[in-house]
Amino acid sequence: MNRLLVTGSTGMLGSALVAELAKDPASPQVLPYGRDRLDLRYPDGVRQVILRERPDVVVNCAGWTAVDDAEAHEVDALAVNGNGVRALALACEDLGARLFHISTDYVFDGTAGGPYAEYHPVAPVNAYGRTKLAGERAVLEVLPERGYVVRTAWLYGASGRNFVQTMIALERTRDTVEVVDDQFGQPTWTGDLAAQLVRLTRADSPPGVYHATSSGQATWYDLAREVFMLLGADPGRVRRTGSAAFLRPAARPAYSVLGHDRWAAAGMSPMRHWREALHAAWPSMVGGHA
Numbered sequence: 001m002n003r004l005l006v007t008g009s010t011g012m013l014g015s016a017l018v019a020e021l022a023k024d025p026a027s028p029q030v031l032p033y034g035r036d037r038l039d040l041r042y043p044d045g046v047r048q049v050i051l052r053e054r055p056d057v058v059v060n061c062a063g064w065t066a067v068d069d070a071e072a073h074e075v076d077a078l079a080v081n082g083n084g085v086r087a088l089a090l091a092c093e094d095l096g097a098r099l100f101h102i103s104t105d106y107v108f109d110g111t112a113g114g115p116y117a118e119y120h121p122v123a124p125v126n127a128y129g130r131t132k133l134a135g136e137r138a139v140l141e142v143l144p145e146r147g148y149v150v151r152t153a154w155l156y157g158a159s160g161r162n163f164v165q166t167m168i169a170l171e172r173t174r175d176t177v178e179v180v181d182d183q184f185g186q187p188t189w190t191g192d193l194a195a196q197l198v199r200l201t202r203a204d205s206p207p208g209v210y211h212a213t214s215s216g217q218a219t220w221y222d223l224a225r226e227v228f229m230l231l232g233a234d235p236g237r238v239r240r241t242g243s244a245a246f247l248r249p250a251a252r253p254a255y256s257v258l259g260h261d262r263w264a265a266a267g268m269s270p271m272r273h274w275r276e277a278l279h280a281a282w283p284s285m286v287g288g289h290a
Contacts, residue, residue: 001028004201005055007088008062010034012160013102016190017061020198027198031055035062040084041076050091057201058092059100060085063135067106067128071249074127082134089142098146100201101139104132105153105185105213110253115217117259118151118209126250140208149209150197153256154223157190158284163220167227168286171237181221181240185256186213187274189281196271205266211258214274226275230282 004021008014009032021027031053038049040062050058063081064070070077085101092099106129107122124130139147156164164187170177196212218226225235243252260270271277 001056001201003031003053003055004028004057004059005031005033005050005053007033007038007040007058007060008035010036011061012157012162013155013190013193014061015159016157016194017059017197020191020194024198028056038062040080040088043083043087046084046087047091050088050095050097054095055097057098057100058088059102059197059201060088061102063102064128064131067126068249070128070131071126074131077127077131078134081128081131082138085135086138086142089139089147092146093142096146098148098201098207099139099143100148100150100197101135103136103149103151104129105151105256105258106253107133107136107151108253108256110255112255112257115257115259116211118211118262125253128250136209143207145207147207148200148205150200150212151209151258152188152193152212153258154185154187154213155190155193156187156281156285158281158287163187163223164227164278164285167224168231171228171231171233176237176239177224178239178241178245179221179224180243180246181219182242183252183254183256184217184219186215186217186258187223187278188212188214188271189277191281191284192271192277196268199268200266203266203268205268208262210262210266211260212271213258213260214271214277215260216273216275217257218274223274223278226278230279231286
């Protein structure tokens with residue numbers, strides 16, 4: 001592997017991935033492409049970039065991530081998350097390149113009684129999930145031997161808007177914060193996900209679906225309390241409430257915990273526990289809030 005192209009390189013995950021690759025002098029040449037240079041809404045432009053740069057590996061961190069906006073603009077979201085990803089996959093097919101595509105827990109309906117296995121039937125409950133599923137199918141159909149779908153969830157990082165950053169800001173401005181305690185998932189640090197992606201691209205790993213979330217599980221309420229504790233604040237200021245108190249255009253899966261069995265096929269271990277990861281991420285998370 002000599003050339004690795006990252007789409008969405010200026011986003012929360014893409015920037016973490018570029019930074020992770022830069023740590024190792026033995027890394028391949030990294031080709032970072034933000035939306036200003038590679039926009040998945042324009043398939044012809046996507047194809048031109050890929051065929052010009054001729055990467056061995058593409059990691060697609062780009063996508064329409066505005067979950068609620070997708071309800072009113074599903075066609076626009078599909079242009080990015082579905083059609084744009086298909087264009088990316090077709091260009092990779094022409095080059096013989098491998099494609100690692102970032103997807104989401106929202107392809108599931110949230111009614112499982114235990115962690116979702118990689119092969120569990122999909123059933124998205126909102127437009128965002130449907131458009132992301134279209135992208136997954138494009139990768140697996142076009143690149144059955146070189147396509148990787150990496151599902152993640154509940155991402156947070158030093159850059160970009162995310163729940164952990166929001167809680168840090170709210171602790172400074174509110175006496176109490178109400179947070180839902182009836183949605184279950186796996187808070188996942190972009191730093192850990194980036195490192196896992198780098199390992200996956202270098203492993204002799206079979207193509208297909210992988211679940212890349214932190215181990216363990218939590219509710220948003222659990223995560224908020226942990227943030228307050230790390231800030232040295234009273235976690236009792238976080239008050240539990242139900243999802244009905246925060247009505248949104250897009251339905252959210254109530255249970256988004258993902259299973260990690262497929263990592264064994266790649267000779268890799270799953271990612272560490274979410275609480276351990278949050279503690280490791282903490283210095284970077286509070287750097288801009290001092």
